[in-house]
Amino acid sequence: MTISQDSKKILLLIAVAYLFSVAVRFIWIYQFHGYEPFMYNGQFMINTNDGYYWAEGARDLLSGVHQEGDLSPIHSAASQLTYFFAKILPFSFESIIFYMPVYLSSLIVIPVILISYSFKRLDVGFVAALLSSIAWSYYNRTMAGYYDTDMLNIVIPIFLLWSLIWAISSNQHKFLLITALDILLYRWWYPQSYSLEFAFFGLILFYTLVFDRKNLFNFKLLAIMLFAMMMTDTLIRLPLVVGLYFLFKNEKFDKYVYYIFGLGVIAVFATGGFMPIWGQLKGYVFRETLDSSTQGLGLHFFTVMQTVREAGHISFTTFANRISGNVVTLGLSVIGYAWLSYRYRVMLLALPLIGLGFLALNSGLRFTIYAIVPMAFGIAFIISEAADRMPSYFLQYATIFIGSVLVLLPNIVHIKEYKVPTVFNKKEVSLLEDLKKKTGREDYVVSWWDYGYPLRYYSDLFTLVDGGKHSGEVNFPVSYILTSPQEAAARMARMDVEYNVRAFAISQENKKKSEANQTKIFSNIEEMTKAGGFNDTNDFLSALQNGKVTLPKKTRDIYFFLPYRMLGIYPTITLFSNLDLMSGDKFKRSLFFFSPAVNEDAQYIYLQNGIAIGKSDAVVKMGNESVGINRFIKTWYAKDGKLQTDTKRFNVMSNLNVIYMASYGEFLIVDEATFNSLYIQLFVLEHYDKNLFEAVEMTPYAKIYKLKI
16 A cells, blocks of 8 residues: 555654654753652652542542542543553553643644645645644643643544534545544543534534535534534444444435434434533623522522633733734734635634634633634744745745744743643642541541642542532632631531531432432531521521531541642632622621732831831831731741741731741731631641641641541
């Protein structure tokens, strides 16, 4: 079998683009080679929190050990693929999860170059592949160590775009099957893919009804897409689409195509229809500050989407940088894409990707990743067209080379400067590994949801919240625990854990019952309120603070993981419990200010945001206002690693306290409520009630306590 010249050229361009993508991702590895804080057991650790979720599932698949209720994703595609690689490759598990994003995300160059071959412009595809593979946003979410579903979340839909382009262009039946299998693969890998699948379907349906109604092949394509898109198990959809493929190949069944298409429409809506799209729109477009329910007590909770940076509004400059590297390149890319689509109409099929990518302006930077490939095609087309107008081959190649360097350079500069740390450092992981040896697998570790997945992975304990379980109703008790005085926090911790165990047991029982006989489960905080005989959660919380609530029987131990890094997100943590659950009204926010000293003179220590601490008059200047200091506390770690504190009292009537954390070079300015919170008392000051807590691990990086009640 001989390989054609075109095939050889395609393979060569794919190989070069792929190696380029991989090589650029090794920049981070080169920068941190041998840096011990980022390594554990001689291997780099990953640098995305969510990665530990998939890693937990793969680890449990390899060990064969899995507990009901531990939320390990053993059935997820990412965990199963990792398990497969770990079984067949001669590398450590840590190396596999660290390097998988490097090699899988770089596969994006394949469909990009194949798409360009559909309109015989391989030069456009090659430049687009280079830029797509390392564009700002794509790199950030697929760099070495960014072990997450993003490593294939764009690769698969670009393959889907390729199959759709070839299906529409060639009307070859093999692309019906390829398209359907692409959809099945995409849904297996990323269950939230339905919205983009639906957008592709809608665009092709619009084109067919308006411009190409007589083309029976288009209805075959739409029909097989519908059956592939049904909200049912893959094992049901796979034989259906394979059967349809063979049916559609036989011309004698052409008279049934429209009926099959109609059945497909019914099947999609009967199995879920628009609900997945509506769920995505509610989360990212029609965002609300509060979640509330009309059932039960009708409690109101703060929504997590208000605090997730990747779901927040971004500036146009950030938007442009993340898609193309800078504003100028993005502007030219838009022009180039319009020009390319005018010349080759099939490229209009990329509009769903552009629409989803441009949604980022309103719904957060995470969406920018979708627009990268179409925009890369746009700027690559402009470069190619400029080269075609050069009078000699030398100038043509020089134009392509210089143009490519100009669009790639801003992204490479960003990559060199993007020195993302690992999720935890070596010493934090060592603490969790030690904790694992002291605990049982039924025990709980309490911390904020940002750390839920890595906590589960390294300590093998249960958590109350994590990167997937962090709605307002589950965040409220944990926020309350971390930001309340010790006694109230301790009681809430015991209650939340025991009610969490109870809720899981009820959910398991419900699986054995008919829907009519199932026990309704509300949020833990609502269940606590009603169990205490209250109809108002405010009354319950007041009783909890006063010790007038009967605690449930202890069934397992509870530990608190309090890292130094939590200081940076403490104000965010407070948002979830700083409201009246009955009315949804927000309480006045507590004072919390965290800053290093930026300057100093004989009178003042100057912090960020124009705040200064008086040396002689014991006041804090905030703008034109001066507020007296109640306590000035200096903390530092002695040579033996133990925390030392020195407290001075000035104005006991003041609500303001200053803590100078000398070993960190940071100042904390907090009010009395924050000063008395569990996190500040136990981590910052190590002032803990020995009747409630037992110190387990005490380091500058993180502290672990055990609950005694």
